[in-house]
Amino acid sequence: xxxxxxxxxxxxxxxxxxxxxxxxxxxxxxxxxxxxxxxxxxxxxxxxxxxxxxxxxxxxxxxxxxxxxxxxxxxxxxxxxxxxxxxxxx
Numbered sequence: 001x002x003x004x005x006x007x008x009x010x011x012x013x014x015x016x017x018x019x020x021x022x023x024x025x026x027x028x029x030x031x032x033x034x035x036x037x038x039x040x041x042x043x044x045x046x047x048x049x050x051x052x053x054x055x056x057x058x059x060x061x062x063x064x065x066x067x068x069x070x071x072x073x074x075x076x077x078x079x080x081x082x083x084x085x086x087x088x089x090x
Contacts, residue, residue: 003060003072004039005088006072006085006087007039009085009086009087009088010044010072010074010083010085011034013083013084013085013086014030014034014044014047014074014083015027015030015031017047017048017083018030018047018050018051021047021048021051022047022051026050026051029050030045030047030050033045033050033055043057043058043059044057044058044074045057045058046058046076046078046079046081047081047083048076048079048081049076049078049079049081052079054078056076056077056078056079057076057077058074058075058076058083059074059075059076059077060072060073060074061073061074061075063087066084066086068086069086069087070086070087071084071085071086071087072084072085072087073085
């Protein structure tokens with residue numbers, strides 16, 4: 001499953017969550033952690049767990065339809081937080 005085109009939207013969604021729930025310093029630390037992710041090799045970090053000092057992976061789920069359009073949920077199996085990423089229409 002190639003989701004490389006979705007990654008900018010995933011980053012914006014997760015970064016927005018950190019902005020809403022953390023500090024500016026948390027955002028900068030998350031950006032550094034995101035930059036360490038090797039595409040296709042490393043799992044994306046869960047923002048909720050990241051703020052709690054833990055590094056847990058997010059798992060992509062199947063695309064769902066919502067009133068806003070198609071979304072791909074990303075779920076953390078550790079904390080059960082769900083992040084819905086709105087997909088861009090082609």
